[in-house]
Amino acid sequence: MMHFKTPVLDFCIVFSFVAVGFAESMCNYPWIKFSGHCYMFGVDKKTWFESKVACNTKNAYLATVETPKENDWIIQQLFALSKESYFWIGGNTLRKVGDWIWESTNEKIGYTFFHPTEPNDPTKERCLFYFLHDKKAYYWGDGACRGKLGYICEKIK
């Protein structure tokens, strides 16, 4: 109990309260935290470009899905949300047909989770989205960028 009164310990207690408060304030509703990032699931339907702008105005970007863990977590959220079956994410081939990149980083898409029948129209469908197949499973597909879907924003916490 003697130690509780030392200035150093008092400082540590105050600091940890401040640190926890700060971290929580960075993923406020409707943002959801996963692995150091915050995600927001938009269900007001927008084109891919409108979705990108909507994310950018929230200091975020259309989601980049780079690992199976991130993909699995997002799909869990989509099932939990169950308000919309189509969601834009940040992948596109706008610079070159068949050349998938993430819009926010310009990096080539490595890991993918396309349905076996997708991508199925490389010249016309140049933006990346999640869709619910047979009401059972979410996959990625290529879609016409002007289509109006839900969207997933992501930002660093």
Ligand SMILES: [Ca+2]
């Ligand atoms: Ca990501």
Ligand SMILES: [Ca+2]
């Ligand atoms: Ca397609």
